[in-house]
Amino acid sequence: MNLEIDSISLDYGAGRGLDAVGFTVAPGEFVALVGPSGAGKTTLLRIIGGLARASAGHVRRDGVDLGSLPARRRNIGFVFQDYALFPHLSVAGNVAFGLKVRPRRLRPSRAERRARVAELLALVQVAELAEARPATLSGGQSQRVALARALATDPSLLLLDEPFGALDPLVRRDIRVWLRALQQRLGLTTVMVTHDRQEAMEIADRVAVLRGGKLLQIDTPAVLEAAPADAFVMRFLGETLEFPGRVEAGVFTPVSSAIAPFAAPPGRAGEAVALIRPWQVRLSPAPDGAQIDETHPAGAFHRISLTLPGTGAAFEILSPAELPTPARGQRMRIELLTPRLFTPKGEPIR
Numbered sequence: 499m500n501l502e503i504d505s506i507s508l509d510y511g512a513g514r515g516l517d518a519v520g521f522t523v524a525p526g527e528f529v530a531l532v533g534p535s536g537a538g539k540t541t542l543l544r545i546i547g548g549l550a551r552a553s554a555g556h557v558r559r560d561g562v563d564l565g566s567l568p569a570r571r572r573n574i575g576f577v578f579q580d581y582a583l584f585p586h587l588s589v590a591g592n593v594a595f596g597l598k599v600r601p602r603r604l605r606p607s608r609a610e611r612r613a614r615v616a617e618l619l620a621l622v623q624v625a626e627l628a629e630a631r632p633a634t635l636s637g638g639q640s641q642r643v644a645l646a647r648a649l650a651t652d653p654s655l656l657l658l659d660e661p662f663g664a665l666d667p668l669v670r671r672d673i674r675v676w677l678r679a680l681q682q683r684l685g686l687t688t689v690m691v692t693h694d695r696q697e698a699m700e701i702a703d704r705v706a707v708l709r710g711g712k713l714l715q716i717d718t719p720a721v722l723e724a725a726p727a728d729a730f731v732m733r734f735l736g737e738t739l740e741f742p743g744r745v746e747a748g749v750f751t752p753v754s755s756a757i758a759p760f761a762a763p764p765g766r767a768g769e770a771v772a773l774i775r776p777w778q779v780r781l782s783p784a785p786d787g788a789q790i791d792e793t794h795p796a797g798a799f800h801r802i803s804l805t806l807p808g809t810g811a812a813f814e815i816l817s818p819a820e821l822p823t824p825a826r827g828q829r830m831r832i833e834l835l836t837p838r839l840f841t842p843k844g845e846p847i848r
Contacts, residue, residue, distance in 0.1 A: 499525050499560055499654040499687045506545060506555035508538070508711075515541050517711045518555070526685040528678070529716070530702035532695050534734070537708040539691040540659055546689065547657050548572050559654065572655075575648030579660035581640045583632040589643050590615050590628040596651045618646040621680070638669045645677070649684075656681070658690035662697065674701050695735050699723075707731050729844035732773050739779075739813055741772045741834070745847065750839060754806045756788040758833045766847050772837040777816040781824060784831035790824045804830070 501523040508515040516538045523529050531539040544550040546557055548569030557564045583592050593615045619625040622642040662670045678701050681688050692698050698705045699719040706716040715727035726732035743752035750762040788804040799816040800823050839847040
């Protein structure tokens with residue numbers, strides 16, 4: 499199933515919630531929508547699902563415009579953050595609900611419904627909970643039941659709105675790995691909203707970054723990391739260090755002499771900012787370098803606090819734990835291994 503989001507806009511009384519957002523989702527693809535609060539992520543998901551109407555633009559499935567179809571006729575599975583399980587129904591009753599309320603001509607027989615429910619509960623690995631009530635389930639179990647209910651009607655598209663938000667970190671990781679494997683096994687086209695950028699980068703085929711109702715960039719996690727569309731995208735998608743400087747004659751020279759200059763794109767000159775991830779640096783002893791203030795273990799890294807000479811700016815880097823850790827008070831020159839350059843306004847310099 500091919501999904502096309504074509505120039506979707508949504509006007510509010512005081513402004514625009516979505517501004518000509520457009521992209522396509524290929525059959526079987528998993529796309530995650532990320533962005534700060536108010537970016538328009540959930541609004542866009544609701545428009546796709548038929549739970550809200552756009553002011554302009556179109557949502558098409560395999561070339562067919564869905565704009566005139568109500569949500570119940572779009573054949574879309576929806577999983578909400580709070581799962582929205584019916585407390586008065588058993589697990590099996592919740593999963594069967596969508597099948598029971600179908601029009602009579604499309605409604606499976608009771609035996610067919612029982613078989614479908616059993617199949618789905620086995621698929622999501624909670625078959626033993628068929629007669630349990632939602633109040634007795636753990637967060638992870640509730641998540642699986644909500645997904646089984648969404649899959650009951652064989653949807654052509656699955657929409658997930660913060661599906662892991664109510665789970666504790668350990669369960670959250672297990673469930674998202676399991677969900678990704680299940681989605682790939684079923685080949686189900688999926689769009690997910692999440693506030694967790696790391697989660698999006700780990701689970702999705704492509705990630706769409708929104709801000710203020712605008713789509714800034716949509717691409718694979720690898721491309722987003724290697725070539726962010728602007729400084730906001732890079733900052734939003736991970737921890738970032740920033741070093742101001744100037745580009746002249748194809749060289750970026752940082753303001754601080756403790757940071758090594760590096761080659762810049764030719765033909766550009768002026769003020770610039772180098773952005774880099776905290777682990778993409780190399781240290782070497784230098785009498786005029788940054789001062790080591792503190793070091794402490796951080797998993798597979800050592801977190802090292804430094805202060806730049808002159809400016810007194812403090813920052814932290816991550817150094818692989820297997821490398822020697824510099825002593826407190828030692829001075830180090832800093833080499834930026836894979837920096838990205840941006841103008842002061844955040845535009846990329848390439």
